[in-house]
Amino acid sequence: MAETFHEFVVSRSPALSRRAYLLTGDHQLAEDLLQSALAKTYRHWRRIRDGDPEAYVRRVMYHQQISWWRRRRPAERLEPEPTDRHAVDHSDATTLRLAVAAALRQLTPRQRAVVVLRFFEDLTEAQVADVLGCSLGTVKRHGHDAIRRLRVIAPDLVDRAPERSPR
Structure with a gap:
């Protein structure tokens, strides 16, 4: 069981990580979100491994992100204006x-x-x-x-x- 879950995590983590980043807008939060979703997925791996486990992980991520947001509604933050205009990637x-x-x-x-x-x-x-x-x-x-x-x-x-x- 652990071996197939490990293979799933290794093969699908890059794509799932991108989805997590789109949901959170922050790399560290995206890592936490993905790790939390994978931990929940592992608990149910026997039941979902023959279906569509990636869809299950994505669903857990969407629900977890909304749950986190409800618990700690962040204050809106303003991004500072860039001071070095020459370092902008065109x-x-x-x-x-x-x-x-x-x-x-x-x-x-x-x-x-x-x-x-x-x-x-x-x-x-x-x-x-x-x-x-x-x-x-x-x-x-x-x-x-x-x-x-x-x-x-x-x-x-x-x-x-x-x-x-x-x-």
């Missing part, structure tokens, strides 16, 4: 990744979870509702509020987003 891909991460940090945890699941995981609204354990209407409301907020705080990201085909 790579379009890097700039886009940083802008997306900064924009996601300004959403509520529920909004962030919906955006990550819909646009990074490419799930339908019904699948997001199932993962988060809420109604379809709740997913639509959080998605709508998140997109509206992103249009205000990062209009250039919304303009760059590719058109999605309806499902």
Whole structure:
């Protein structure tokens, strides 16, 4: 049992770590979130190993992140203006990744979870509702509020987003 779990962790940790970072916006919190989710997954490994264990870990991460947020609602922090303008990386891909991460940090945890699941995981609204354990209407409301907020705080990201085909 431990051997198959270890293989799963080694093979899927990089992708799961990226998802955790998108949810938290902080590398240390992402590591804690992933470690906590993997610990919970290990307890149920016999039951889930033949199904889709990665989906189970992602679901645990989404719920854990929201639970953490409820317990310690962080104070909003302002990022200081960079003082050294010459050290800025001008790579379009890097700039886009940083802008997306900064924009996601300004959403509520529920909004962030919906955006990550819909646009990074490419799930339908019904699948997001199932993962988060809420109604379809709740997913639509959080998605709508998140997109509206992103249009205000990062209009250039919304303009760059590719058109999605309806499902």
